[in-house]
Every structure is written in C-alpha cells, then in structure tokens.
Amino acid sequence: MTAENGRELEAQFAQWRQYVLRRKELQPVDADELEDHLRGSVDELVAVGLSPDEAFLVAVKRMGSLDELSREFAREHSERLWKQLVLTADTGSEVADTRSRRDLWAMVACAAGAVVSVKVPALFGLSFEDDGSFYARNFTLFALPWLAAFLAWRRNARRPLIAALVALFALGAVAANAYSLSDKSQSIVVTSIHLPIALWLVVGLAYVADDWRSFRRRMDFIRFTGEWLIYLVLMALGGGVLSAFLFNTFRAIGILPQEFISHWLVPCGAAAAFVVAGWLVEAKQSVVENIAPVLTRLFTPLFTAALLAFLVAVVLTSNGIDLDREALILFDLLLVVVLALLLYSLSARDPLAPPGPFDKLQLALVVSALAIDVLVLLEITGRITEYGGTPYKAAALGENVILLVNLAWSAWLLLTFIRRRTPFASLERWQTGYLPVYAGWAWIVVLVFPPLFGYV
Amino acid sequence: MKVAKDLVAASATPMVLGILAEGESYGYAILKRINELSGGELDWTEGLLYPLLHRLERLGHVESSWQSVTGERRRKYYRVTDKGLTELAEQRRQWDTVMDALKEIWHDRVPLTVNPLEGLA
Numbered sequence: 235m236t237a238e239n240g241r242e243l244e245a246q247f248a249q250w251r252q253y254v255l256r257r258k259e260l261q262p263v264d265a266d267e268l269e270d271h272l273r274g275s276v277d278e279l280v281a282v283g284l285s286p287d288e289a290f291l292v293a294v295k296r297m298g299s300l301d302e303l304s305r306e307f308a309r310e311h312s313e314r315l316w317k318q319l320v321l322t323a324d325t326g327s328e329v330a331d332t333r334s335r336r337d338l339w340a341m342v343a344c345a346a347g348a349v350v351s352v353k354v355p356a357l358f359g360l361s362f363e364d365d366g367s368f369y370a371r372n373f374t375l376f377a378l379p380w381l382a383a384f385l386a387w388r389r390n391a392r393r394p395l396i397a398a399l400v401a402l403f404a405l406g407a408v409a410a411n412a413y414s415l416s417d418k419s420q421s422i423v424v425t426s427i428h429l430p431i432a433l434w435l436v437v438g439l440a441y442v443a444d445d446w447r448s449f450r451r452r453m454d455f456i457r458f459t460g461e462w463l464i465y466l467v468l469m470a471l472g473g474g475v476l477s478a479f480l481f482n483t484f485r486a487i488g489i490l491p492q493e494f495i496s497h498w499l500v501p502c503g504a505a506a507a508f509v510v511a512g513w514l515v516e517a518k519q520s521v522v523e524n525i526a527p528v529l530t531r532l533f534t535p536l537f538t539a540a541l542l543a544f545l546v547a548v549v550l551t552s553n554g555i556d557l558d559r560e561a562l563i564l565f566d567l568l569l570v571v572v573l574a575l576l577l578y579s580l581s582a583r584d585p586l587a588p589p590g591p592f593d594k595l596q597l598a599l600v601v602s603a604l605a606i607d608v609l610v611l612l613e614i615t616g617r618i619t620e621y622g623g624t625p626y627k628a629a630a631l632g633e634n635v636i637l638l639v640n641l642a643w644s645a646w647l648l649l650t651f652i653r654r655r656t657p658f659a660s661l662e663r664w665q666t667g668y669l670p671v672y673a674g675w676a677w678i679v680v681l682v683f684p685p686l687f688g689y690v
Numbered sequence: 691m692k693v694a695k696d697l698v699a700a701s702a703t704p705m706v707l708g709i710l711a712e713g714e715s716y717g718y719a720i721l722k723r724i725n726e727l728s729g730g731e732l733d734w735t736e737g738l739l740y741p742l743l744h745r746l747e748r749l750g751h752v753e754s755s756w757q758s759v760t761g762e763r764r765r766k767y768y769r770v771t772d773k774g775l776t777e778l779a780e781q782r783r784q785w786d787t788v789m790d791a792l793k794e795i796w797h798d799r800v801p802l803t804v805n806p807l808e809g810l811a
Contacts, residue, residue, distance in 0.1 A: 270764070270766070303735075
C-alpha cells in the first residue's frame with residue numbers, strides 16, 4: 235500500500251465514521267468498535283490482492299446498511315433514544331466533556347450564591363414572618379443576579395457589559411428599597427410585580443451578551459425564557475412533592491418540620507431553582523425538543539375559541555366588564571398569554587415556510603384579544619377620569635397600551651404576511667425589537683411611580 | 691443452503707459464549723470464527739453480533755476491555771466471565787436435549803426426500 239493510497243483510505247474511514255456518528259443509536263465507542271471491524275475486513279481483502287479502494291468498498295458493502303445496523307443497536311440500547319440529557323453529558327469528545335463539567339461547577343457555585351443571598355438578610359434580623367413584604371419585593375434580586383452571572387460567565391461577557399449588569403441590578407435594589415412605602419400601599423404591590431420583569435430583561439442582556447443588537451439572539455432569549463419557565467414549574471412541582479413527603483414523614487415521628495420547610499427548603503430551593511433552570515435550558519438546548527412551542531400549538535386553538543366565546547357573550551348580554559382589582563390583573567394576564575402564544579409559535583416557526591392555516595388561526599387569536607383589550611381600555615380610562623389615578627390603574631393602563639400597540643401591529647404584520655406581502659422575518663423583528671419597550675416601562679413603574687403617586 | 695434467521699438468532703448466544711470460552715477475542719475475529727465453523731452457512735451480520743455482545747456484557751456474561759493494537763488502533767476485546775460459563779453450560783444442556791431428541795427421531799431412518807408431486811396426488 236503506497237502512502238498516497240493510505241491517506242485516501244484514511245479519508246474514507248473518516249468519512250464513514252462521520253456517517254456512523256450521525257445516528258444517535260451509535261455512540262463514539264460503537265463507531266470505534268465498528269471501525270476496527272471494518273479495518274479488519276479491509277486488511278484481509280487487501281491481503282488477498284484487492285486494492286485498498288476496492289477493499290474498502292467491499293468491506294462497507296459487507297457490513298450492510300447503516301439503517302439496519304442502527305435498528306439492531308437501538309433494540310439493545312433503546313435508552314439512547316431517550317436519555318439524552320445527562321447531567322454531565324458523556325459525549326465522548328474530551329473538549330465538550332470538560333466544557334459541560336465546568337458549566338456544572340459554575341452552575342453549582344451560582345446556585346449556592348443565590349441560596350446564600352436569600353439567607354443573608356436573616357443575619358440582619360429580617361424574618362420571613364415580620365418582613366414578608368421585604369422578601370416579596372427583593373426575592374428576584376436574590377436569585378436573578380446569579381442567573382445573570384452564570385450566563386455572563388458562559389458567554390465570556392466583556393467588562394462594559396458586566397458593569398452595566400451590576401449597575402442595573404444595583405438600580406433594581408435601590409428601586410425596591412429606597413422608597414419608604416408602607417406594607418399595605420399599592421405602590422409596593424406594583425413594584426413587586428414590575429421589578430421581576432425589569433430584572434428578567436437584565437438577565438436577557440446577559441443572555442444576549444455577545445450580540446445584543448441581533449434580533450436572532452433576542453429570539454433565542456425569548457425561547458430561553460419559555461423553556462426556563464417550564465423547567466421552573468416542573469422543579470416547583472417536584473419541590474412541592476418533596477416538601478409534602480418531608481412534612482408528613484417527620485410528622486409521623488412527632489417532629490413538625492414546618493419551620494425548616496418554610497424558612498430553608500422553600501426559599502433556598504426556589505432561589506437555586508432559578509439558576510438550575512437556566513443551566514438546564516443551556517445544557518439541553520438542541521438536545522431535547524423545546525416544549526414551549528408544543529404547548530403553544532396545543533393551546534392556540536383553545537384560547538382562540540375561549541376568547542371568541544367571551545366576545546360573543548359580551549355582545550349578546552351587553553354586560554360591561556366589571557373591573558375590580560383582580561379583573562384588571564386578569565385581563566392584563568390574558569393579553570400576556572396571547573402574546574406568549576404568538577411569540578412561542580413565532581420562535582418555533584421556519585421563517586421561510588409559506589403562510590398556512592395556523593397563521594390564520596393566530597390572526598384570529600390576536601384580533602379577538604385586541605377586541606377584548608379595547609373593551610378593557612375603555613373601561614379603565616373611564617374609571618381613571620371618574621375616580622382619579624392610582625398606581626394600580628396607571629400601571630394596568632400602561633401595560634394595556636403597550637400590549638395593544640404590540641398586538642395591533644402584530645395583527646397587521648400577520649395579515650400582510652398571510653396575504654404574502656411581507657416576509658415572516660418582519661414579524662420576528664417587530665417582536666424582538668419590542669423587548670426594550672417592556673424593559674423601559676417596567677423600570678418607569680418601579681422608579682417613577684412611587685414618587686409620582688405620593689408613595690400610596 | 692442458508693440456515694434460517696430464527697435458528698441463527700436462537701443459537702447466537704451459545705455460539706458466541708462458546709467461542710469466547712476458547713479464549714478472549716474481538717468482534718471481527720468472532721465473526722470469522724463463526725464463518726469458519728459453519729463453512730459460511732450461518733448468515734451472521736454485524737447488526738446481530740455487536741448488539742448481542744453488548745447485551746451479554748450488560749448481563750455480565752462477558753466483560754470487555756480496550757487494548758491497543760498496531761499504532762493508534764484500539765480494539766475492544768471480550769472475555770467470558772464465570773457467570774457466562776455457567777450460562778454456557780446451561781444453554782449447552784438445553785441444546786443437547788434438543789439435539790438428542792432430534793437425533794432420536796431421525797435415527798436409522800432413510801433421509802427424508804420430498805416428492806414434489808405427492809401433494810398433487
């Protein structure tokens with residue numbers, strides 16, 4: 235065998251190996267084993283007088299189709315089709331392994347940081363019972379900076395960005411604690427709701443660290459948000475089961491662990507879960523199918539039907555919407571859900587696919603949400619002119635206007651997209667370009683509203 | 691004549707364990723040995739052999755180790771364990787029973803020939 239032949243043969247082996255590794259049933263160790271087999275076969279054929287090229291072809295042919303081979307492997311290793319998210323994935327590649335191990339340690343460090351942050355105020359005599367509103371306002375300030383730190387670390391964020399992140403979180407801390415608001419004031423409720431939104435978008439800044447202007451990266455952040463939320467909910471469910479078992483098993487031996495559960499397990503677990511969920515999404519990205527778009531597909535038709543039914547009922551009964559405090563939140567949340575349904579189907583859509591029936595369904599969803607929003611807006615403005623503004627109503631009104639503008643323009647873009655006048659990307663760009671608006675509004679509410687409304 | 695697929699599959703485990711009982715070996719050599727033993731009549735594929743070896747390893751009948759051969763090439767060698775030998779003995783007992791029974795039936799009889807027209811008569 236000449237050197238030239240040898241090189242060519244090696245290239246063929248490398249190519250064959252790549253084909254094998256594309257199958258998830260076949261792992262690198264299997265590829266090693268099969269490659270050795272193939273080499274044995276080639277050597278033998280060369281020994282009886284075939285040229286390396288011919289020998290390679292014959293040997294590959296003898297091994298049979300990869301389809302069949304991987305089917306047989308799948309029967310023995312069916313777990314490989316399932317268990318893809320391992321804590322430190324043994325991918326067989328050294329570089330990827332060290333990387334995921336380093337990620338794991340960074341995550342553990344950040345989660346520990348979050349846990350410590352939650353318990354630090356207790357050293358200064360702030361307890362969960364007596365200073366509940368302090369914890370309610372500040373909880374995201376304990377956990378989210380650590381998640382941002384983890385993301386910034388993963389992306390090797392540059393110094394100016396780190397400085398900006400630190401400054402923004404500091405600003406959040408000021409907003410939450412500098413104003414002397416009474417525990418029963420509306421402002422404190424409004425701040426507790428809006429500060430997490432503002433801070434979450436700061437996390438977003440850490441997420442898109444490398445390229446914060448790119449709308450693709452921002453869309454990635456939207457995807458990240460959806461998956462993060464789902465992981466958080468799953469972990470909360472698990473935590474609930476854990477607490478229930480802990481409580482009941484200890485109660486059976488006459489010890490009541492509720493102090494431990496409510497002071498340690500729940501707050502520390504929640505803070506750590508914020509970071510762990512972020513790490514999970516980062517680790518499993520592209521490994522497991524994203525679940526948020528699947529839920530979106532399931533629920534878009536159902537929500538559309540529900541909203542249409544509601545509109546029909548409003549028209550038929552001509553009942554006005556009775557907007558008490560809960561109803562205000564309810565309708566804002568409804569719009570948020572509609573927006574989320576829109577966003578997560580956008581996030582999973584192939585931008586080049588032509589408009590289909592699902593896009594029309596979405597248009598129906600958005601238009602019915604718009605109609606409801608107009609009704610709600612009329613009601614709120616009527617109330618404000620009647621009784622004067624409160625932080626509560628002003629915040630709800632602001633949110634409504636923001637969501638209305640977003641959904642109205644989205645509806646227009648969807649319509650033009652369905653009529654094939656605009657590309658799908660313009661809808662994507664609109665949604666991702668709108669993210670700073672939410673951030674701006676949330677910061678205005680937490681920073682400007684309390685003094686504006688005289689700290690009520 | 692090729693041996694039917696079911697029969698190949700049924701005899702696969704004792705075959706591999708038997709070969710490994712002769713001494714440690716690796717995939718390609720095992721396949722060659724089977725070919726040799728059966729005069730090429732047993733239709734074994736890589737898709738049958740490697741998953742089977744992995745299953746036997748999972749069950750603890752064989753154990754494996756990577757050894758380097760010429761240059762950078764690494765080869766996975768399999769070796770039968772005590773548990774595997776017990777399993778082999780058990781399988782052998784079963785196969786002996788089957789073969790004895792078959793021999794008993796076929797003993798001293800004229801080789802069976804099929805008259806293709808018999809069914810039509």
